[in-house]
Amino acid sequence: MxxxxxxxxxxxxxxxxxxxxxxxxxxxxxxxxxxxxxxxxxxxxxxxxxxxxxxxxxxxxxxxxxxxxxxxxxxxxxxxxxxxxxxxxxxxxxxxxxxxxxxxxxxxxxxxxxxxxxxxxxxxxxxxGHDSYAHLTKKAPLPLQEKVNTSTHVVNILLSDGTLVTLQPKSRLSYPKRFDTSDRTVYLNGEAFFDVVRNPAKPFLIYANQTVTKVLGTSFIVRAFEEEKDVIVTVRTGRVSVYKQQDFEKAQQSGLRRIQGIILTPNQQMTYNLEDSHLTKALVEKPTALMPEIPSREQVFEDAPVAKVFSTIERTYGVKLLYNEDDLSACLVNLTFSNESLLERLDVVCQTVGASYEVLDGQIVITSKGCK
Known part of the structure; x- marks a missing residue:
């Protein structure tokens, strides 16, 4: 030839x-x-x-x-x-x-x-590419075992550190039998819910379709099918950091402590678009209470400062409300909440005090001229 x-x-x-x-x-x-x-x-x-x-x-x-x-x-x-x-x-x-x-x-x-x-x-x-699931699992520093969910229902996987992973259908997860390195690294192709056992000495890392999600201990969802153009990370409790895999690995190789990424808190989600390599943070479509039973309890506010109502909402849903306290210092409200959602509660409060709100980068910004 x-x-x-x-x-x-x-x-x-x-x-x-x-x-x-x-x-x-x-x-x-x-x-x-x-x-x-x-x-x-x-x-x-x-x-x-x-x-x-x-x-x-x-x-x-x-x-x-x-x-x-x-x-x-x-x-x-x-x-x-x-x-x-x-x-x-x-x-x-x-x-x-x-x-x-x-x-x-x-x-x-x-x-x-x-x-x-x-x-x-x-x-x-x-x-x-070098960030594909197949390539990453082949080059992993530790021997991996793989769980593939070929069924039509979720499959629970208990990792050696006690972390529970709920793997969705048509998804696969590769992980070491034991976490013997300085971190706890797993590889995902598909969608899974992670309930990570807290261990500050060993951060938990999920490599999924050009992204790395880093946590110490929390619960969240990662959706990263290789045939889809978006990777989505949704936080239920705690706090996670999401990075582009390329940025994360460069920082590790160069010894940098600061990496450009996105920090997510409860009821926030990150979307990474593979076509434009852009990370976007937003509020989830339907925020849920950190403790589900809280919204069902009646919450009564009588002649209460509106700041107190906002503070209660922040604790209930784990979201950040940004507003000018001085502008709203004279606003007192009489309200009763029971089963209303987060946005329904904000609608009621804002209508009562003549304010408005918008969701920006996973946070809620409230605008008001104040009360006379």
């Missing part, structure tokens, strides 16, 4: 090359290592081909890579050859003959530029 004229896609069809990348053939490893030494000018093309092969293997991590790989290539070859043969009104040859190199030159431009490139972009590229 004249490998010196190969482009990145050509290497995909070479079984010896794939065996070298996968490490399944000592002979292939020896050959390609020597070949690269003799042809240093081909290094960039070989690296591109390596990424394509690894992307395919990552994509079919739980299947038989060789069989699925061959099947996909066969389909692409079949469709490309059929289109070409239809145009030239020549019979469709058997698939084995389509792989012959004298016809490959004709089919390559159709398959590579149209079929394979689009297919790789749509189905493999999101999983091929």
């Amino acid at each position: 004249n490998y010196e004229t190969y482009n990145a896609e050509d290497f995909l069809f070479d079984e010896s090359f794939r065996q070298w990348i996968e490490g399944t053939s000592p002979q292939a490893i020896t050959f390609w290592e020597q070949w690269l030494v003799q042809h240093p000018d081909r290094t960039d093309v070989v690296k591109q081909a390596q990424e394509l092969v690894r992307a395919l293997n990552d994509h079919y991590r739980d299947d038989a890579p060789t069989d699925r790989f061959t099947s996909e290539l066969d389909c692409l070859m079949q469709r490309a050859a059929e289109r070409r043969d239809a145009e030239s009104e020549t019979p469709i040859l058997p698939i084995g003959q389509r792989y012959s190199w004298w016809r490959w030159g004709v089919a390559a431009s159709i398959i590579i530029t149209v079929g394979l490139s689009i297919w790789l972009y749509r189905h493999i590229t999101p999983r091929a």
Whole structure:
């Protein structure tokens, strides 16, 4: 074979090359290592081909890579050859003959530029990077065990530190049998609720689709399916920090103590959009009380300063209300709450004192001209 004229896609069809990348053939490893030494000018093309092969293997991590790989290539070859043969009104040859190199030159431009490139972009590229679930679990510093929820109901997983993970259907979690390092790191692809046991000496880290969520002990939900464009972290109790994985790892490597991220408190959520790499903090759609029984208890305020009402709301829901105390110092209210939601309570208070509110970055800003 004249490998010196190969482009990145050509290497995909070479079984010896794939065996070298996968490490399944000592002979292939020896050959390609020597070949690269003799042809240093081909290094960039070989690296591109390596990424394509690894992307395919990552994509079919739980299947038989060789069989699925061959099947996909066969389909692409079949469709490309059929289109070409239809145009030239020549019979469709058997698939084995389509792989012959004298016809490959004709089919390559159709398959590579149209079929394979689009297919790789749509189905493999999101999983091929160093932040993919498959890559992270392979490179983890500790041996991992994996739980995959293939059922239609949630599955509870008790980790060695006592942390309880509720794994949603079509989700998977990889974690060490014991947390023997300075932190407690797990890897998620899908959605799960974490009830983390507090341990200030060992922060709990969740790697999920280009994000890292760091906690000491709290309960929250992470939704990070690799096929979805958003990662969502929702805090139920406590406090968590969410970072872009790239920023988090750079800070660790350089020894920086401060990392740019987002801090979330109860009833707040973070959305990370993979398309624009932007972190956004917001209030959850339906804030819930930190203790569910609290809203059901009747709360009566008679000639009470409005600041006292706001303080009670903050304690009940764990949210921050921002307002000018001086402007509202003369405002007294007579109110009774029982089963109203957070926003319903704010509506009542603001209507009573002639104020308004808006939700900004997961906090509630109250505007008022005061009471006379």
